[in-house]
């Protein structure tokens with residue numbers, strides 16, 4: 001066998017090995033369509049192997065041209081990132097008033113003084129907010145994806161999250177224990193990993209991490225004082241099977257479970273630190289004083305992607321974030337900006353294409369508050385949640401970074417990070433195997449409800465839990481909304 005023949009044979013075997021890994025991995029991940037496609041491509045790669053073995057006229061030219069073309073393409077794909085110009089990281093300057101955040105606005109009671117005052121000061125929000133107020137609401141019986149089992153399971157989670165609210169800032173022990181910052185950081189990280197977090201990091205708190213003014217419950221209108229020096233951020237994984245059915249009911253059940261998990265761990269950690277004699281505050285669902293994704297980003301846990309969520313290197317956005325702020329001396333992690341994720345988001349746009357409320361921009365990042373970033377239409381997103389009753393999560397479920405933390409996907413994520421030319425092709429491969437607009441998967445069988453009745457006494461349409469529907473079927477129509485009396 002001469003060099004061109006050997007080259008084509010080795011290339012054919014390498015492609016076959018990758019496709020086999022992909023096929024088997026996909027079946028294990030319950031992605032039969034991707035597995036089938038990988039297996040269907042196997043014979044094509046086998047032809048490459050045969051081209052090196054068979055005898056036919058002009059073999060040296062055929063193998064030479066094909067072998068060399070594949071080699072050149074491979075070299076182009078794997079040009080290392082250090083040969084490209086790296087983007088500089090930008091940091092926000094201003095702080096956000098929590099009252100302007102969607103979750104605060106949803107708590108405004110129509111007709112109340114607070115409601116009137118808010119919309120007098122922010123008339124630009126009124127029309128958009130009336131859209132979500134006209135929808136059935138999160139976890140509503142009249143919502144599109146109402147599922148009595150999943151919704152009560154989520155409510156049970158939020159019930160316990162509510163019970164945690166009194167414990168977010170435990171009393172500080174008068175007996176202070178002196179621990180070296182390195183030891184304290186090491187202990188906290190190892191302990192959190194031991195009790196189930198996916199990743200953990202520490203950052204120095206900066207002004208822009210803190211809201212200016214509280215926006216929820218008793219904190220409404222009260223200034224937020226940036227009083228802690230360190231932020232400990234961690235992520236917990238969201239179950240892939242539950243996320244893949246998004247925006248169906250399993251997603252809110254899973255989100256609620258992870259809010260509870262992150263909240264419990266945060267309160268546990270705050271208590272531990274307080275018992276050591278240092279101030280600490282857990283920031284949990286419904287009670288944040290900080291912008292959690294920014295704290296997590298600066299603690300080196302990931303980057304902020306097109307959909308506005310934290311994108312972790314291991315699981316992309318398929319995580320929930322927990323934060324504890326404290327004055328216990330710690331050693332912050334060195335922030336290493338990874339510009340590969342933003343670059344990949346620039347080429348991918350899968351979340352924007354699949355978002356049922358068109359809330360995610362297709363455009364390039366724009367400069368907002370001195371920082372180039374993507375800004376989602378949070379009003380459109382939240383209105384959709386209130387229509388379907390779940391927190392949607394469709395963007396998270398289709399994101400190529402959200403695939404399982406296993407050998408096959410880790411190899412792809414590593415190649416995306418290391419080789420800029422590979423990124424465009426990685427998007428195309430993801431489209432090929434998983435679909436550009438994949439249908440949401442079915443909810444797990446044990447979550448199916450045979451009959452359920454909505455609040456109007458009608459049987460809710462549960463057929464939508466089984467049928468994959470197109471995203472366009474779920475879009476929200478514009479509505480005529482009157483301005484309120486002020």
Ligand code: SF4
Nearest residue numbers: 305345348349351399
């Ligand atoms: S789906 Fe694509 S564009 Fe959207 S966040 Fe994920 S990687 Fe970025």
Ligand code: SF4
Nearest residue numbers: 355381392393394395
């Ligand atoms: S509507 Fe769904 S897909 Fe769109 S941004 Fe909101 S959660 Fe993501």
